[in-house]
Amino acid sequence: MRALTWHGKHDMRVDTVPDPEIVNPRDIVIKVTSTAICGSDLHAYDGMIPTFQAGDVLGHEFMGIVEEVGPGVKGKPGAPKKGDRVIVPFTIACGSCFFCEKTLFSCCDNSNPAPNQDIADALLGFSPAGLFGYSHMLGGYAGGQAEYARVPFGDVGPQIIPDGVDDDKVLFLTDILPTGWMAAENAQIEPGDTVAVWGCGPVGLFAVQSAFLMGAAEVIAIDHYPHRLELAARFGAKTLNFHEVKVREALTEMTGGRGPDSVIDAVGMEAHGFSPDNLLDFVTQELKLGNTERPHALREAILAVRKGGTVSVPGVYGGFGQNIPLGAIVNKGLTLKSGQTHVQRYTAKLLEMILEGTIDTTFLISHRMSLEDGPKGYKGFKSEQDKYTKVVLKPR
Amino acid sequence: MWVLERVAALRAREDRVGPAAARGFGVFSLGLGLAELLAPGALKGALGLRHPSDEVVRAAYGAREFGVGAALLAQPHRPEWMWARVAGDALDIATLIAGDRSDNPKRTTLRSALAGMLAITAADVALALRLSRPDPATGLFGRELPGVARVRGAAGMMGEHLTKKLHLTKKAHLTKKAHLAKKVLPAAVLLARRARLNDKRVLAGGGAALVLGAAAVTLAVLNAKKTKGGTSDMPQKGAIERAVTVNMPRQALYAQWRDFARAPRWMEIVESVSETGEGHHWVVRGPGDKRIEYDTVITEDRPGEVLAWESVKGATVRSTNRLEFRDAPGGRGTEIHATMTYHPPGGPLGKVAALVTQKAPELQVRRDLRRFKQLMETGEIATTEGPGAAPSGRDKVKQ
Numbered sequence: 175m176r177a178l179t180w181h182g183k184h185d186m187r188v189d190t191v192p193d194p195e196i197v198n199p200r201d202i203v204i205k206v207t208s209t210a211i212c213g214s215d216l217h218a219y220d221g222m223i224p225t226f227q228a229g230d231v232l233g234h235e236f237m238g239i240v241e242e243v244g245p246g247v248k249g250k251p252g253a254p255k256k257g258d259r260v261i262v263p264f265t266i267a268c269g270s271c272f273f274c275e276k277t278l279f280s281c282c283d284n285s286n287p288a289p290n291q292d293i294a295d296a297l298l299g300f301s302p303a304g305l306f307g308y309s310h311m312l313g314g315y316a317g318g319q320a321e322y323a324r325v326p327f328g329d330v331g332p333q334i335i336p337d338g339v340d341d342d343k344v345l346f347l348t349d350i351l352p353t354g355w356m357a358a359e360n361a362q363i364e365p366g367d368t369v370a371v372w373g374c375g376p377v378g379l380f381a382v383q384s385a386f387l388m389g390a391a392e393v394i395a396i397d398h399y400p401h402r403l404e405l406a407a408r409f410g411a412k413t414l415n416f417h418e419v420k421v422r423e424a425l426t427e428m429t430g431g432r433g434p435d436s437v438i439d440a441v442g443m444e445a446h447g448f449s450p451d452n453l454l455d456f457v458t459q460e461l462k463l464g465n466t467e468r469p470h471a472l473r474e475a476i477l478a479v480r481k482g483g484t485v486s487v488p489g490v491y492g493g494f495g496q497n498i499p500l501g502a503i504v505n506k507g508l509t510l511k512s513g514q515t516h517v518q519r520y521t522a523k524l525l526e527m528i529l530e531g532t533i534d535t536t537f538l539i540s541h542r543m544s545l546e547d548g549p550k551g552y553k554g555f556k557s558e559q560d561k562y563t564k565v566v567l568k569p570r
Numbered sequence: 571m572w573v574l575e576r577v578a579a580l581r582a583r584e585d586r587v588g589p590a591a592a593r594g595f596g597v598f599s600l601g602l603g604l605a606e607l608l609a610p611g612a613l614k615g616a617l618g619l620r621h622p623s624d625e626v627v628r629a630a631y632g633a634r635e636f637g638v639g640a641a642l643l644a645q646p647h648r649p650e651w652m653w654a655r656v657a658g659d660a661l662d663i664a665t666l667i668a669g670d671r672s673d674n675p676k677r678t679t680l681r682s683a684l685a686g687m688l689a690i691t692a693a694d695v696a697l698a699l700r701l702s703r704p705d706p707a708t709g710l711f712g713r714e715l716p717g718v719a720r721v722r723g724a725a726g727m728m729g730e731h732l733t734k735k736l737h738l739t740k741k742a743h744l745t746k747k748a749h750l751a752k753k754v755l756p757a758a759v760l761l762a763r764r765a766r767l768n769d770k771r772v773l774a775g776g777g778a779a780l781v782l783g784a785a786a787v788t789l790a791v792l793n794a795k796k797t798k799g800g801t802s803d804m805p806q807k808g809a810i811e812r813a814v815t816v817n818m819p820r821q822a823l824y825a826q827w828r829d830f831a832r833a834p835r836w837m838e839i840v841e842s843v844s845e846t847g848e849g850h851h852w853v854v855r856g857p858g859d860k861r862i863e864y865d866t867v868i869t870e871d872r873p874g875e876v877l878a879w880e881s882v883k884g885a886t887v888r889s890t891n892r893l894e895f896r897d898a899p900g901g902r903g904t905e906i907h908a909t910m911t912y913h914p915p916g917g918p919l920g921k922v923a924a925l926v927t928q929k930a931p932e933l934q935v936r937r938d939l940r941r942f943k944q945l946m947e948t949g950e951i952a953t954t955e956g957p958g959a960a961p962s963g964r965d966k967v968k969q
Binding site (some may be wrong): 197198199200246268269270271272275283284285286287288289290291292304313314315316326328 | 634815817838902933936937938940941943944947948949950951952953954955
């Protein structure tokens with residue numbers, strides 16, 4: 175089959191690789207109909223995520239038609255059958271361990287193969303769940319930017335999509351929509367709250383929508399791409415362009431001197447901008463001087479949030495960052511919440527909201543391309559972020 | 571105090587291990603040197619080194635290797651020869667790095683050779699350092715060049731100062747180092763094997779880390795207390811302990827383990843286990859996929875609580891194993907506590923080899939427990955093996 179593969183920094187290729195097959199009893203194989211490039215794929219594209227290997231198939235936002243079902247899934251009530259259309263959560267979860275029982279699906283004990291867990295242990299303390307196409311530390315599973323994909327625990331993750339609902343409408347249930355939703359949930363929003371969101375990429379934009387749905391009175395969106403800020407404004411957010419204003423000063427002004435009740439860092443490890451802290455991070459990150467992150471947005475968010483406020487971090491960080499304002503966390507009494515998304519916890523509920531028309535998803539897609547044009551999609555999504563808000567690839 | 575203690579320890583022990591190991595390296599050097607001398611082309615071909623002059627150079631390398639080997643055999647007490655080996659290692663590493671080009675068809679082999687070279691260098695450095703310690707009789711660094719002795723003396727005093735400052739006893743110091751190395755090295759090796767080593771900086775950095783790590787492990791292993799006695803007198807010190815919590819009742823988990831023939835399902839390096847009457851016969855894959863066979867007997871068997879077994883007297887692999895099954899607090903399944911000791915064939919170097927090749931029991935016991943947990947909780951063992959399942963078409967690491 176054809177698949178989009180990683181070959182190093184800024185080197186994506188479409189290769190012919192072996193077709194996936196059922197390996198474990200609870201596997202299913204799907205024929206991919208739509209797959210998207212995620213902002214977190216760009217971290218991999220930039221060579222920022224450790225333990226990728228040349229030839230790895232990327233992609234963790236994908237959906238398609240069930241082609242083959244393992245003996246452990248066949249006939250199981252509620253499990254997908256051959257021919258079903260499904261969306262596939264990017265977190266692989268067994269559904270029966272301590273963590274899955276607590277609906278902490280992205281912390282599943284059993285989906286990361288044992289040797290790969292050793293790598294995660296060394297870097298993170300304990301291994302989280304395996305993910306599709308997102309490094310060997312996190313599973314080493316082939317991703318979904320391909321014609322076919324093997325989906326482990328096919329009876330737990332995939333959500334069956336009713337006929338007649340367009341792919342574009344539901345594709346983002348795989349990652350960014352639940353991620354934006356969980357970011358807002360983690361922000362512990364109470365009715366009347368003001369929420370500030372750093373980064374108006376797909377996750378930030380879904381966080382804006384979710385925050386309003388959870389009762390936020392005001393949402394302030396921060397970015398530097400005019401088009402992305404426009405999209406945020408479309409959902410009713412006030413906007414701040416950090417090239418035009420000093421963000422912390424502006425936020426304090428806009429919140430009557432108190433600061434936002436909750437802040438969401440939807441930027442992650444590769445912050446843009448030319449602030450001194452970010453430039454220093456850039457140098458130490460590039461030279462690998464004990465620093466893997468550029469957490470400018472997180473620093474700013476921690477300092478900007480009001481006393482006793484909540485900091486929610488959906489942005490991806492991979493290793494060790496420097497100069498985090500710990501004093502502000504302690505002395506302002508902040509709550510910090512984060513995590514890879516427990517996608518399986520949200521898919522059914524969010525699907526319903528999409529079908530009801532409560533949440534808009536298709537506004538995000540700026541480019542639709544064939545799988546063969548995937549490398550172009552990466553390049554554009556990376557270098558023309560104002561034009562490219564979301565790239566969806568159609569394998570056939 | 572640290573230096574004095576060390577001198578006293580040396581005096582008491584009469585360093586026999588060091589020179590013995592040096593002799594071992596001597597034989598190794600002789601062999602490799604001879605191979606390089608007699609068939610320089612073969613090695614060159616195997617590693618994809620392309621310059622015609624490589625053959626001549628390789629032969630010269632062989633002569634050097636052979637010479638050092640002979641010297642080591644003749645004078646295993648002299649650290650100079652070990653340092654000569656280290657210098658030679660550096661040359662070899664430089665040659666290999668120079669050959670690490672994207673157009674080299676044998677790049678993978680070359681990198682494996684490089685990894686091996688780094689590990690060997692680490693062991694060489696460790697041994698050279700050991701042989702360079704002060705003379706137990708005079709307390710002087712008499713076996714080194716005078717300048718080196720002075721530097722080492724100063725370094726030793728700084729070490730002593732640091733040790734005092736950090737309130738570390740020497741033992742704690744070493745145990746800590748060994749502990750850290752044991753944790754970091756396997757992960758580093760795995761990373762190096764899996765990560766894309768596409769640029770020289772990464773390679774150099776990883777290499778340096780590997781050398782340091784391997785040196786620390788070798789030192790720790792060489793410094794480990796020697797214990798005498800047969801299989802029934804296993805030292806409990808240095809036992810490997812791992813625990814895992816499984817979301818299932820004790821009895822069921824115990825029953826799975828008690829049926830030893832099932833073990834290969836979750837024990838990665840175990841090929842088969844069969845009943846022998848008194849106990850079990852194990853066939854496992856060691857470093858380099860070498861087949862190792864040994865017999866064990868059950869030493870403790872309390873259904874649902876404890877299962878322990880150990881190797882019989884005179885077995886190739888000497889090991890003790892104990893599994894304890896306990897109810898996790900709050901009704902959250904079962905904690906399995908595994909304790910094991912082992913002595914692989916090849917002694918200390920065997921242990922290093924096992925670590926580097928990912929066959930070490932400290933790794934295996936942890937991974938095996940996890941695989942067992944996965945099998946029990948989900949009915950399968952997570953894997954990226956199988957057609958199209960491994961993300962990379964070219965590199966399917968056997969897991």
